[in-house]
Amino acid sequence: METKILGYRRENGRIGIRNHVVIIPVDDLSNAACLAVEHNVAGTLALPHPYGRIQFGADLELHFKTLIGAGRNPNVAAVVVIGIEQNWAKRIADGIADTGKPVAYFGIEGYGDLKTIERASRKAQEYVQFATSLEKVEAELKDLVVSFKCGESDTTSGLAGNPTAGVVGDRLVKLGGTVIFGETPETTGAEHVLAKHFATPELSQQFLKVHAEYMKLIESKGADLLGTQPTQGNIAGGLTTIEEKAFGNIEKAGKTPIIGLLAPCEEPTKPGRYFMDTSSAAAECITVMMAAGAVLHIFITGQGNIVGNPIEPVVKMSANPNTCAYMPEHIDVDIKGVLSRELTLDQAADKVMDCVVKTARGRYTDAETLNHKEFVLTRLYPSA
Amino acid sequence: MSSHKFLMHEAEDYVGVAVQDIKAGEEVMGVDLHGGKEFRVKSNHDIPLGHKIALKPVKKGEVVIKYGENVGNATQDIAVGDWVHTHNLKTGRWNYGN
Numbered sequence: 001m002e003t004k005i006l007g008y009r010r011e012n013g014r015i016g017i018r019n020h021v022v023i024i025p026v027d028d029l030s031n032a033a034c035l036a037v038e039h040n041v042a043g044t045l046a047l048p049h050p051y052g053r054i055q056f057g058a059d060l061e062l063h064f065k066t067l068i069g070a071g072r073n074p075n076v077a078a079v080v081v082i083g084i085e086q087n088w089a090k091r092i093a094d095g096i097a098d099t100g101k102p103v104a105y106f107g108i109e110g111y112g113d114l115k116t117i118e119r120a121s122r123k124a125q126e127y128v129q130f131a132t133s134l135e136k137v138e139a140e141l142k143d144l145v146v147s148f149k150c151g152e153s154d155t156t157s158g159l160a161g162n163p164t165a166g167v168v169g170d171r172l173v174k175l176g177g178t179v180i181f182g183e184t185p186e187t188t189g190a191e192h193v194l195a196k197h198f199a200t201p202e203l204s205q206q207f208l209k210v211h212a213e214y215m216k217l218i219e220s221k222g223a224d225l226l227g228t229q230p231t232q233g234n235i236a237g238g239l240t241t242i243e244e245k246a247f248g249n250i251e252k253a254g255k256t257p258i259i260g261l262l263a264p265c266e267e268p269t270k271p272g273r274y275f276m277d278t279s280s281a282a283a284e285c286i287t288v289m290m291a292a293g294a295v296l297h298i299f300i301t302g303q304g305n306i307v308g309n310p311i312e313p314v315v316k317m318s319a320n321p322n323t324c325a326y327m328p329e330h331i332d333v334d335i336k337g338v339l340s341r342e343l344t345l346d347q348a349a350d351k352v353m354d355c356v357v358k359t360a361r362g363r364y365t366d367a368e369t370l371n372h373k374e375f376v377l378t379r380l381y382p383s384a
Numbered sequence: 385m386s387s388h389k390f391l392m393h394e395a396e397d398y399v400g401v402a403v404q405d406i407k408a409g410e411e412v413m414g415v416d417l418h419g420g421k422e423f424r425v426k427s428n429h430d431i432p433l434g435h436k437i438a439l440k441p442v443k444k445g446e447v448v449i450k451y452g453e454n455v456g457n458a459t460q461d462i463a464v465g466d467w468v469h470t471h472n473l474k475t476g477r478w479n480y481g482n
Binding site: 154155156158159188189190193224225226235237238240241242243244247248302320321322339340341 | 435
């Protein structure tokens with residue numbers, strides 16, 4: 001199997017497979033300036049979002065971690081940060097700077113949009129010329145942090161897509177790679193089984209505690225997940241209960257033990273399989289995994305989720321023959337042969353690995369070609 | 385190549401998953417993914433691809449097993465060959481007052 005890829009070796013030794021110059025707004029107010037810089041300077045990528053004002057506590061911390069993580073991601077060559085207040089723009093730039101990559105920040109107050117756009121555009125032009133001067137280097141699949149998530153799942157996800165993802169994850173770990181999966185709420189009903197996948201009893205207990213805290217949060221709102229989990233799409237695809245969905249979901253866990261439980265946006269420190277405490281909403285989940293340094297995402301869909309991410313290429317697979325037939329422009333890897341028993345899980349995993357290697361050598365995924373750039377920040381509670 | 389129309393995660397599962405559309409009255413064959421054992425059942429309903437067919441009778445209130453695990457409780461009696469979905473199967477979670 002081909003395991004050589006072509007990537008970009010960043011100043012801190014990490015390997016990226018894309019070479020973005022990103023323009024990060026600290027807050028909603030700075031989106032306009034960031035989009036103007038993106039318009040002015042070819043080769044830049046603005047990451048507009050609707051938040052960043054008067055947040056507090058853990059919610060504010062997660063906001064910073066996500067924006068800092070986006071800038072730190074090895075798929076990013078250089079970063080321009082723009083905020084209404086210079087101090088907070090600096091805080092994000094400082095969080096990125098220890099990667100060694102070029103980063104600059106600008107505050108709009110005292111200058112106005114037009115002067116800020118000009119200053120930031122000049123810096124962005126310099127960064128694009130820096131980034132486009134970088135040569136690709138040969139690297140190994142094991143150098144990549146790969147994340148996994150399923151979405152618009154149906155029963156085919158549990159039969160074929162997620163078990164295939166489990167095999168792919170096991171292979172990447174065996175090569176010495178790092179893989180992350182998550183979706184805490186969607187383990188509900190199967191949490192006691194997933195707990196056994198953790199490498200130590202302590203980690204199992206930590207995971208069950210994180211899950212129980214999530215359940216308490218839902219109950220504290222006087223709510224349950226009936227009507228939300230499974231989703232309307234899940235139900236159309238034949239999934240009836242959250243337990244059934246959860247057992248399908250955890251097929252992604254594969255056979256290699258989980259060596260760490262990560263908080264959202266927390267970077268893994270050594271190779272192996274990790275569980276990240278994330279939302280099950282596709283774009284939110286991928287965004288926090290990207291902010292933890294994941295450079296390639298493997299997404300399993302049944303009914304046809306179309307999500308992408310601006311920084312982390314998303315490779316999509318489906319085993320549902322209807323989805324593969326009706327939405328082919330969204331499905332990078334068609335593994336419907338698992339259902340007809342014409343493909344074994346290992347053969348399906350071969351097809352996925354082939355697409356992973358091609359993506360890691362530069363080929364655009366379906367989501368990239370279709371301009372899917374969902375950058376979605378997770379909010380923990382309302383602003384003050 | 386076998387002409388199976390449903391798959392099961394485990395041989396002891398109470399339900400199989402249609403991997404092609406199944407018609408009411410149709411005699412269909414299915415295979416369990418781990419053991420490769422074949423099962424035959426006559427469908428009582430139209431069952432679309434991805435939906436579940438009952439392979440064992442389940443009484444109202446009893447658990448339904450898939451993946452070899454409890455995936456919820458029957459909300460009415462389920463006969464062999466029945467379509468199993470939200471009309472006769474419900475989560476065991478958040479069953480307040482039920």
